[in-house]
Amino acid sequence: MANIPTTAAAIADAVRAKEMSATEVVEHHLGVIAQRDGDINAFNLVTADIARDAAKRVDAAIASGADVGVLAGVPIAIKDNMCTRGVPTTCSSNMLAGWKPPYDATVITTLNAAGAVMVGKTNLDEFAMGSSTENSAFGPTRNPLDTSRVPGGSSGGSAAAVAAGFAPVSLGSDTGGSIRQPAALCGVVGVKPTYGLVSRYGLVAFASSLDQIGPFATTVDDAALITEVIAGHDPKDSTSIPRPVPSLRAAAREGVQGMRIGRVTDLPEGAEPEVAARLDEAFAALEKAGARIVDVTLPSLSYALTAYYLIAPAEASSNLARYDGVRYGLRASAADTNAMYGATRAAGFGDEVKRRIMLGTYALSAGYYDAYYGKALKVRRLIADDFERAYAQADVVLMPTSPMVAFPFGDKVDDPMSMYLCDIYTIPTNLAGHPAMSVPFGTGAHGLPVGVQVLAPALGEVAMFRVGGALEAAGGAR
Amino acid sequence: MSELLPEGWELICGLEVHVELATKTKLFSGSPNRFGDEPNTNIDPVTLGLPGALPVLNEQAVELAMRIGLALNCTIQPCTFHRKNYFYPDMPKAYQISQYDQPLNIDGHLDLPGGVRIGVERAHLEEDTGKSTHIGGATGRIHGSEFSLIDFNRAGVPLVEIVSRPDIRTSEQARQYVSELRAILLAIGASDAKMEEGSMRCDANVSVHRVGEPFGTRCEIKNVNSIRALGRAIEYEARRQYDIIESGGTIRQETRHWDDAEGRTHTLRTKEDADDYRYFLEPDLVPLVPGDEWIARVRTNLPMLPAARRSRLATATGADVQGEAVSVIVERGQDDYVLSVGEAGGDVARALVYVQQAFAEEPPTPRVPSKDIAALTVMERDSKVTSTQAKTVLAEIVTNGGGDPAAIAAAKGFEAIDTSEVEGFVDQAIAADPDAWQKFCNGEQKAMGALVGMVMKASKGKADGKVVTAILNARRG
Structure with a gap:
């Protein structure tokens, strides 16, 4: 068997150039999965047959000279909260165990058309609620770099799948950091695009105004490639942005000469010293590459976490109300309809999901709306205003992705507040609807990877990828 | 009303009317909006509220809702959609997408044929629920039933909810309001407005008070399925409230169910049991901002409304503008036809009677050429035939889709006798x-x-x- 390249871009080039077949590529990755996923548990489901069929179709198309798309033969892992026609989509919840959607999410249709080969559905914190993938009903995913530690979450399975070489790229979803934080903890690149850049149609909703699909990859170039493919207007998603997608791969190679990089002088504290040190080194590296460092302030950032934990649960309490046992998924038996609702939801949801449903229901209740949800919306506005002022001075802003490196299992799962603090630097972006990416930049405690986060204004993906590319080129201290 | 409540007492009523819009597809998905199909055939991921499905607003529904707003003299404004959260088996997402504090149409009015003006507070867009059928049990309601069947064909059908101000003072005004509203909806093609099929549904908010004192506590009456039932329900409810107050009791704010067979209302739920709907802005949709150009186009394309058509017909025929003949002909949309008989040299007053009596099964533009009817009206006016003979000739003309009345009269041996x-x-x-x-x-x-x-x-x-x-x-x- 040919030597299989590690990046999606190189695989697609090789397959299109007939240097290797899509079948060879997928067999390689299925082999790696078979060998190691027993330890990692990145996948809820490995779709080997579907992957082989897809690879065969790509090979047949290439043989017939047909256009096979820019991801020809590229294996990709899909977070198990994106609908795949006829393939179980569980959100790692007992509520949806075995549920097979009758339709594909728009991103799945797009990836299929581009020639990508789905190898499986990856594990997550139940309904994407968590920062460690420990909240999965089907057991946690382990960090491939240290299996005694979490991969982060909620897209821990997708991050681990790329870090473990199960697929060169994967898709995750990011509501408060669920792509960027596990990317940082697993030492891979993770991108949350601008809200509305990638269609949410078929993404099982957690918090609709915050959710956004994005890629994991081992390189900034691959992350740009996948973002380019999945971005674009979708008439099935009313919040999708109707405008063409710029070339992000080119941006990633462009360099940062003359760019203004924002350093937040009033950043909430809490990052481990090594994480803070890597961030300083990142600024230095960008300055050396020709960028200018400017100080900015984001005074409302300290309220972001609180606002997020009202807005996201409020939306979740409504989004998850449909799991009532009437039409699909789990149904517990009970004497009457109301009792059936209660029994079904008690049995189907895990503790964290229940906690957020309770929180969100309370925040929206008559008499409490103004004090909680209403106030959180005001904070959201203030944060957006803060960013607007910052982006008048800077093209991008740099922050840590996660305050800490990958932590051991059990460290935080029984203390929701400490778990919620994992997302202190990632949440503001979601509240503002902006893009951000995490790029591996050296290591921290225990030699574990550290991610640096590049934040940009809405539709500022070009600036973001320029800086991401430069950080990757500079490399971080290990 | 004088016998309903004693002198010095007054009935206060506001109506909430839901109408299903006559769109091709549903409010937020491409499934057909069609009544009477096999259950659960007009469905899709959006209709069923499947995980991951997203709503996309139907432009035709917005346009029909704007037509309703303009026909009711409303202001059309930029608006938003909210989620109204509650659990019910025929509500697929466990929330209804509706409009809350920023509805599409606000501040309109509807003039009753007698001239009384009823304010229209708002007319907003929302989606319908599925339809439950509860099998077993005595009441046909979910409580006590053995099992329930749900048809999601109706789920997601576009509705406009038209909320009147509490300007209605008699059950007769309430009936007039609904029947005039229905005539308007039919005229503008917004809905087929059939109360018996549920494409038009009416809830009544009723209270009573002593004139000069503040309004009393209101009760909302549901399950009113005809215009006649509406009048009866309001009268029953007003009398019930008056009796309670007069015997020293107080009215509890609640939702009451009209039982048409028993002719009475009974408690459905009290205010304390009411759901907390936890309204919040629907994050899956963006604000709807109809541009001035669009509003102007809808306004321009609005047909002449029933009130104007009735007054035009009454003026032309000399008939009573509030009379049955005029309102029936306008409701059928045959007023243009009656007027065309006049243009063909006929007697429009007689034409009004002919069309009312013989054209009930005919479309708004009947097949019979108006000149044939014109000729017949002239024959009757000039006593060439008796009115009885004219009726016979008319019936034959209608059956045949036209014909020369003189020839038909001759063939039948109809002739004038001295x-x-x-x-x-x-x-x-x-x-x-x-x-x-x-x-x-x-x-x-x-x-x-x-x-x-x-x-x-x-x-x-x-x-x-x-x-x-x-x-x-x-x-x-």
């Missing part, structure tokens, strides 16, 4: 039954029927009944 000839038949009738004549002279109107009958028989139906009556009355003196 008044002098009729006088002769009258003489014969009086001679044949002097007893009847005597009774008639003594003021027994019944006896006239016998005399007229004899004249008609003798003349083989060619005598004009009106002429016979006139002769008999003249003879009696």
